[in-house]
Each structure stands twice: as C-alpha cells, then as structure tokens.
Amino acid sequence: MSTQVTTPTEIQYNKANLDSTELLELYKNMLKPRMIEEKMLILLRQGKVSKWFSGIGQEAISVGVTMSLKKEEYILPMHRNLGVFTTRDIPLYRLFSQWQGKANGFTKGRDRSFHFGTQEFKIVGMISHLGPQLGVADGIALASNLQNKKQVTAVFTGEGGTSEGDFHEALNVASVWNLPVMFCVENNGYGLSTPTSEQYNCKDIADRALGYGMESHIIDGNNIIEVYTKVRDIAESLRKDPRPVLLEFKTFRMRGHEEASGTKYVPQDLLDAWAKKDPLENFQAFLKDEGVLTETQEVAFRSEILKEINEHLQIANEEKAITPSESEELNDVYKPFDYKEVTKNKETKEVRFIDALSDGLKQSMERHEDLVIMGQDIAEYGGAFKITDGFVEQFGKDRVRNTPICESAIVEAAMGLSISGIKSVVEMQFADFVTSGFNPVVNYLAKSHYRWNQEADVVVRMPCGGGVAAGPFHSQTNEAWFTKTPGLKVVYPAFPADAKGLLATAINDPNPVLFFEHKALYRSIRQEVPTDYFTLPFGKASLLKEGNQVTIITYGAGVHWALEILEKNPEIQADLLDLRTLQPLDIEAIYASVKKTSRAIILQEDSLFGGIASDISSMIMENCFEALDAPVKRVASMETPIPFINQLEEQYLAKGKFESALKELLAY
Missing domain, CATH: 3.40.50.920 (Rossmann fold)
Known part of the structure; x- marks a missing residue:
C-alpha cells in the first residue's frame, strides 16, 4: 500500500539553551494529556465517554505551540489537540464535564468533545467542517492588527483539511492583509483512512506557501524541543513583523481517526516505525540521559497528574446530569439584545432607497468607531452599487476593506472580528454569491452563541431580487435559506426610511443578521427620510x-x-x-x-x-x-x-x- 507518509528518523534533540526547569515543563505538559487520554480510552470502553479522537503521538505539537504563545493570544485547535487545553490550564473537571455533556462543560451539553470555545482561556474550538476556523483565525489576527495588539493567532488543521477551499481562501487573505497567523498543519499521514498520496500530489504541504507569497517551515512534530523553540522564535518574529506563516508538522496518528474506526488500513510496519518515535517516550529517555529527569521525579509527576485526574473525574461524575429546559434552549439561540430606540429627527430629505442605505451605513461607521466593512470592490470603487462610494476617504482602508473573491473566508474573518469584540458588515456583491460562503453563515455564525455563548456580531448585506434582467445568478431572493436556520436574523425592508433605521439596528444587534436589499428598489423608490441617525425595532411589521x-x-x-x-x-x-x-x-x-x-x-x-x-x-x-x-x-x-x-x-x-x-x- 503506497502512502506519502514520511518514514520517521531518530529524534535528535538539541537543548537550545533551555534550562532544566523549561525542559521539565515541556515534559510534564506532554505527560498530562497522554495520561488523560489513557484514562479516557478506558472510560470509552466502559461506555462512560461517547466518542474519542486520540492525539496520542502528537502531543509535542499541541504543547510546543501553546507554550510558544502568550496566554492572551488565541489558539484555534482541532479534536486531537488535548495538549492545547491542558497547557492553557483549563481545570480538568470542566473538560471531563464537557465530554460527559454536563453543565460545567463549555456547551451546556449541546456539543461534544473539543467542539467548543472559551474566551477565558482564549481558545476557539473547531466545528466538524474543519475549514472555517482557518478564516476565523484571519479575523482574530486582523483585530490584532487593527488594535495594534501585536499578538499572534495560531490555528490548527490536519493535512486532510488543506484540501478544503477554506484553506486556500484563508491563506490567501492572510497573505494579502499581512495577518499574524501561524497556520499549523499536523500532517499525520491519513485523513480518516485516506493516505496522503490520495489527498495531494506535492511533496510537502509547506510547498504551497510559495503560491501565497508567504514563508513556510517544516518541523519535526514529534520533537518537542524543535517544535517549541522554532515556533517560539517564529511567533516573536510575527509580533514584530505581522505576516502569516505556514507550519507543517510531520507526525503520525497512532490510533484511529476516532476509536471506533481502528487502524486496520495502516500498514503494520509503518505503525511500528512511528511507535519508535513516540514524542513522550523519546523525550523522557533524553531527559534521563541528560540527568534532567530522575526516576523519582518521573514517579512523582505521574502520581501528581493521576491524583488530579481522579479527583476531577470524581467532581465531573458527581455533577448532576443536565435537566432539559425548553425556555433555556430557546433563549440561548440568540444573544440577548437590549434594543435602544433612537428616534427620528424632524429634518428629512427625499432620497432613494440606495442613498438611505449609504447614509445609514456611514452614520453607523461614525457611531461605532471600530466598525469594519468588508466586501469585493467596496473601497475606492465604492461597491458594485456605489453604496460605499467615498467611504475610504472618510474612514480609511483599515475599516473599508476590499477583499479577494472569497466569500467563505470573509464571513469567517467577520466571525473572528466578533470574537475579538469588533463589529463588521460584510457585503455580498449579490445575494446569490452567499452560496460560496454558505457554510460559515449557517454553521458558524448561526450556531456559535447557542453552542458556546459566543456572539457573531456580523451583518451580511444581501443585494437581491429580480426585475432588473440580471438572470439566474444575480436575481435570486433567497431569504428562505436563512429563515429556516435558528440563530440568524433576517431583515428585508421595502422603503428607504425602513432600510436606514433597520440597518442601524442590525449593526447594533450582537447577533448575525442577513440584511436583504432589493436591487430593483435601489433607484426606483424615493421617500422623505430623517437625515440623522435613528433606529427601528426588529419584529414589528x-x-x-x-x-x-x-x-x-x-x-x-x-x-x-x-x-x-x-x-x-x-x-x-x-x-x-x-x-x-x-x-x-x-x-x-x-x-x-x-x-x-x-x-x-x-x-x-x-x-x-x-x-x-x-x-x-x-x-x-x-x-x-x-x-x-x-x-x-x-x-x-x-x-x-x-x-x-x-x-x-x-x-x-x-x-x-x-x-x-x-x-x-x-x-x-
């Protein structure tokens, strides 16, 4: 069976001026997730955990990357990155409660395993579609640049995820915008059962960086010292000189995609070869040879971790099961929004529908000083319909951002901005084109607050509708795709004054809003509209x-x-x-x-x-x-x-x- 998995070579450690304290911290941080996993595999066989995605053999990547970042810098891990969560010192009982679907977890039993985020620990968990988190990392890094935080964002994916369009879009946007993102690819040999030879045809995933005009590095993902020191130095460089970097970590998945799938599809000689390169066992042997780790310390570390695991498991086990509450479920779909009415002024001006939208958007930009608008051709060109004409001169290119043609990555970037506390408006050039960004709208924006209490403070503007002889790809009125999706709000005004007031409310609302604007009304409908900023309530016909x-x-x-x-x-x-x-x-x-x-x-x-x-x-x-x-x-x-x-x-x-x-x- 032909695979493109690199045959492992012996790990060569170089202490790289790390002292004994740092070396032991690296070791303990790898040992902890390994021991937790070993316990989880026992509980899985006992039916006490529903599913498990093992990261055994890949701990060096999670631990090394996490230790390279500052506590306030965001990490977007995958389902094999237990070491990210433990190295960020999340209390174990909260992780155990999460995996048991209990209230002390992070999703109130609404999502499982590592499908969660936590602002407290600056971790943004994955969704099963894998790719969107790459673009979300772009948005978080964009916020760092806009706010001059000089922070790095690290986002993980597997080699299989690099085949998704989101990977291309996210890397391209990050490169064009000089975003400080470390794209961490864990190349572990297989996407579920499909070997890399059937997934891509280049020698190394790192080679792809050249096409995006960005640097890349290949790192031995089983060598904790190499991971830690190289990523630490790269992160420090990115803080000083913001730019994206593609990191390919060569490693191997020693267990099944998830435990039920097994590893029968992997040649035994390949498993045996990689088993000899176990990151934990090799590092332990190295530390003992160097006199850094003694047998007494090793026993003490394991005893301490085991005690913590058992004590926290007991806390989670004793926690009551979640009692379903229909009202709580419904109330958590949207973030509560305290609508504040800003009344209309008496001074009015007769304007077209399109002018009212432009005025309303401009006044919201003035009112929310960090509000960002993103879309194709919206800057100097002023947008396909000229709604943002002149905005660049007033607000600058940081806040009025031309985007590449990549709806998915831009919606995802808007989600990243929201995670960082920044509102955004995304213009779909035509509502029809939202199909290219459909996944992040309906699976990320719509579900984030319900899943882990994270609002998606995003407005997606949707020029729509027929009557202008624009044909099948520029004329749809596709609101039903979104009214069906819990977590989204859908606005569809018919008059200039309504458009202006409702757009202001949409931007104020912390929830994701699809704002439909009928193109045939843009220049055909006129009305007296208050000249100043005002709001109108949602849900009032x-x-x-x-x-x-x-x-x-x-x-x-x-x-x-x-x-x-x-x-x-x-x-x-x-x-x-x-x-x-x-x-x-x-x-x-x-x-x-x-x-x-x-x-x-x-x-x-x-x-x-x-x-x-x-x-x-x-x-x-x-x-x-x-x-x-x-x-x-x-x-x-x-x-x-x-x-x-x-x-x-x-x-x-x-x-x-x-x-x-x-x-x-x-x-x-």
Missing part, C-alpha cells in the same frame, strides 16, 4: 393600509406590487402588512389582522415551495382557523430558476399573478 376585506402579507418588492394593485382597484379594502423583518416575525400583527378581515393572502417574490409564505400560511391555519372565511392564499414566482430576458422574467415573477389571485380570494 408596518401596517401600510387598513381595510376589513382581506389581509395582504408581504415584504420587499412585493409591498410595492401590492400597493400598485390596490391603487388600481380602490374598491378593495385591505390590510396591507409590510413584514420588514422575517426573523423575528411580527406574528401578533399577522394574527390580529387576519382575525379582523377573515381572509389572508401572502405574496413573496421567491418561488413557492419551501418559502416563508408556506410557514406563515401554516401558522395562520393553525392559530386563526376559526376566524377564516376562505383558505389562506399564497402567491409566489414560478418553480424555475429566475430567467434573464425581460419577457421571461415578467412571466416568472409573482407580480403578474397577484391581482387575479387576490380577486379570486375575495370572491371565495
């Missing part, structure tokens, strides 16, 4: 017209389509509800209107199946059924992608179907 015959529920361009039909048919007396925000949704306003009129029609631009109109219809049927005089009606666009040419687009859009559907409902 706007009642634009009142009547007792029917309730029309819509948002975005649909509001203007409905207004046009009502103006054309003045005999129709309708409540017209502009939802303005889809998550949270103003359910009370919907129910109150439907109970008054006894008829409801929901208009959306999105295609019908799976859209938000379906959910609103179901809610009305379940909660207002006895008040209804007719079935709830839904009107939406065709079940096709949105076409380009005008006559096909007009046929596609719900606009042309609404009048007949409304009259049909009234005649029921």
Whole structure:
C-alpha cells in the first residue's frame, strides 16, 4: 500500500539553551494529556465517554505551540489537540464535564468533545467542517492588527483539511492583509483512512506557501524541543513583523481517526516505525540521559497528574446530569439584545432607497468607531452599487476593506472580528454569491452563541431580487435559506426610511443578521427620510393600509406590487402588512389582522415551495382557523430558476399573478 507518509528518523534533540526547569515543563505538559487520554480510552470502553479522537503521538505539537504563545493570544485547535487545553490550564473537571455533556462543560451539553470555545482561556474550538476556523483565525489576527495588539493567532488543521477551499481562501487573505497567523498543519499521514498520496500530489504541504507569497517551515512534530523553540522564535518574529506563516508538522496518528474506526488500513510496519518515535517516550529517555529527569521525579509527576485526574473525574461524575429546559434552549439561540430606540429627527430629505442605505451605513461607521466593512470592490470603487462610494476617504482602508473573491473566508474573518469584540458588515456583491460562503453563515455564525455563548456580531448585506434582467445568478431572493436556520436574523425592508433605521439596528444587534436589499428598489423608490441617525425595532411589521376585506402579507418588492394593485382597484379594502423583518416575525400583527378581515393572502417574490409564505400560511391555519372565511392564499414566482430576458422574467415573477389571485380570494 503506497502512502506519502514520511518514514520517521531518530529524534535528535538539541537543548537550545533551555534550562532544566523549561525542559521539565515541556515534559510534564506532554505527560498530562497522554495520561488523560489513557484514562479516557478506558472510560470509552466502559461506555462512560461517547466518542474519542486520540492525539496520542502528537502531543509535542499541541504543547510546543501553546507554550510558544502568550496566554492572551488565541489558539484555534482541532479534536486531537488535548495538549492545547491542558497547557492553557483549563481545570480538568470542566473538560471531563464537557465530554460527559454536563453543565460545567463549555456547551451546556449541546456539543461534544473539543467542539467548543472559551474566551477565558482564549481558545476557539473547531466545528466538524474543519475549514472555517482557518478564516476565523484571519479575523482574530486582523483585530490584532487593527488594535495594534501585536499578538499572534495560531490555528490548527490536519493535512486532510488543506484540501478544503477554506484553506486556500484563508491563506490567501492572510497573505494579502499581512495577518499574524501561524497556520499549523499536523500532517499525520491519513485523513480518516485516506493516505496522503490520495489527498495531494506535492511533496510537502509547506510547498504551497510559495503560491501565497508567504514563508513556510517544516518541523519535526514529534520533537518537542524543535517544535517549541522554532515556533517560539517564529511567533516573536510575527509580533514584530505581522505576516502569516505556514507550519507543517510531520507526525503520525497512532490510533484511529476516532476509536471506533481502528487502524486496520495502516500498514503494520509503518505503525511500528512511528511507535519508535513516540514524542513522550523519546523525550523522557533524553531527559534521563541528560540527568534532567530522575526516576523519582518521573514517579512523582505521574502520581501528581493521576491524583488530579481522579479527583476531577470524581467532581465531573458527581455533577448532576443536565435537566432539559425548553425556555433555556430557546433563549440561548440568540444573544440577548437590549434594543435602544433612537428616534427620528424632524429634518428629512427625499432620497432613494440606495442613498438611505449609504447614509445609514456611514452614520453607523461614525457611531461605532471600530466598525469594519468588508466586501469585493467596496473601497475606492465604492461597491458594485456605489453604496460605499467615498467611504475610504472618510474612514480609511483599515475599516473599508476590499477583499479577494472569497466569500467563505470573509464571513469567517467577520466571525473572528466578533470574537475579538469588533463589529463588521460584510457585503455580498449579490445575494446569490452567499452560496460560496454558505457554510460559515449557517454553521458558524448561526450556531456559535447557542453552542458556546459566543456572539457573531456580523451583518451580511444581501443585494437581491429580480426585475432588473440580471438572470439566474444575480436575481435570486433567497431569504428562505436563512429563515429556516435558528440563530440568524433576517431583515428585508421595502422603503428607504425602513432600510436606514433597520440597518442601524442590525449593526447594533450582537447577533448575525442577513440584511436583504432589493436591487430593483435601489433607484426606483424615493421617500422623505430623517437625515440623522435613528433606529427601528426588529419584529414589528408596518401596517401600510387598513381595510376589513382581506389581509395582504408581504415584504420587499412585493409591498410595492401590492400597493400598485390596490391603487388600481380602490374598491378593495385591505390590510396591507409590510413584514420588514422575517426573523423575528411580527406574528401578533399577522394574527390580529387576519382575525379582523377573515381572509389572508401572502405574496413573496421567491418561488413557492419551501418559502416563508408556506410557514406563515401554516401558522395562520393553525392559530386563526376559526376566524377564516376562505383558505389562506399564497402567491409566489414560478418553480424555475429566475430567467434573464425581460419577457421571461415578467412571466416568472409573482407580480403578474397577484391581482387575479387576490380577486379570486375575495370572491371565495
């Protein structure tokens, strides 16, 4: 069986001016995670731990990197980096509680093993998709540069993770922006069962750095002294001269991807060869040969660690199991937001929808002095729609940042900024392009507060919608992808004043907000808008017209389509509800209107199946059924992608179907 795993050579130690105290600290910090793992493997066989990803044989990397960083510098580890957590001195009972799904852990039983973060210990844990944490590290490092902290961020991935697009995007962004990130690749031979020969075709992963214009180093990942001293020196260099570095640690995974998978796919001679290069056993022998470690000290260290393990296991074991609380689960999806109303001033100016957005964004930049905007072509060019035109001159390129074409890494970087306490706005050039950053939006931004109490203080601006003959890749109104995802808020204004006030609130809100802006409204809708900064609350629909015959529920361009039909048919007396925000949704306003009129029609631009109109219809049927005089009606666009040419687009859009559907409902 051919693999690309390097055959190990004997470890050659060089004390490198390290004194006995430092050498013994390195040893103890490796010994501790090894002994914990040995205990966990016993508990796993006893059914007391649900799953385990072993880092046995790789302790030197976790310990060496962690000891090279300062306590206030962030580390983003993987699921084999127990040594990161123990070297940061996290109390063991908290780790044991985390692995048992108990409240003293870091996720309240909502996520397992090392899928957690902790601001207290400056650790940001992984998600199963692996790649996003690389871009998050970029954001944390960007915050260090912006705040002149002179700090390094270290992020881990395996050799398998380097095949993901996030790896390319994160390294490219870090290089372009000179971010002080150490990208630590643990090349341990296999991605689950797939050998490196089937994962990449270059000799060393470190070779990839050349393509990003950044330096790289290959380090013996089983040599604790080499790891510690080289990474320590590199980290110190990065603090003085911020830049990214790719570090490839050559090592080997001595156990299965996780314990249940075993190691049958690994040739025995390869396992035997790497077993001889065990980082702990070799370092122990070296220290004894050097007279640094005595047998008495060795026994004492093990006794001390074992005592700590047993005492903390007892604490975790005696901790009560989590009692499910529906209210607590629901309340933790979002970070509490204390909305503060800033009232509109009396001075107004008639502006277009797009001007109101630009004014609102500019005033928020003035109000939040560290707010960062990121997106493609948003700086000197002013953005595809010129919303940020002139912003660079006022706020500078640190805060108005052109990005490479890499939606995923930029959303992830925004998450990193949030972890560092900085708000950000990410502009998707078109809402359609969010698909290239979909994973970090729905799996990272949306879930972070629920998982480990970390807010994602990010607004993603989403120019969307049809009516401008832009075709299948520039015209979607894809809000239903996100209203489905707990943890996200979704805003969709129809008027300039609403857009300005709601954008201010979105930026104030510490939760992730998808802010939809209909392109067809940008320059076609004008309104008197207060000139000063003001806010509007989420979850409050706007009642634009009142009547007792029917309730029309819509948002975005649909509001203007409905207004046009009502103006054309003045005999129709309708409540017209502009939802303005889809998550949270103003359910009370919907129910109150439907109970008054006894008829409801929901208009959306999105295609019908799976859209938000379906959910609103179901809610009305379940909660207002006895008040209804007719079935709830839904009107939406065709079940096709949105076409380009005008006559096909007009046929596609719900606009042309609404009048007949409304009259049909009234005649029921």
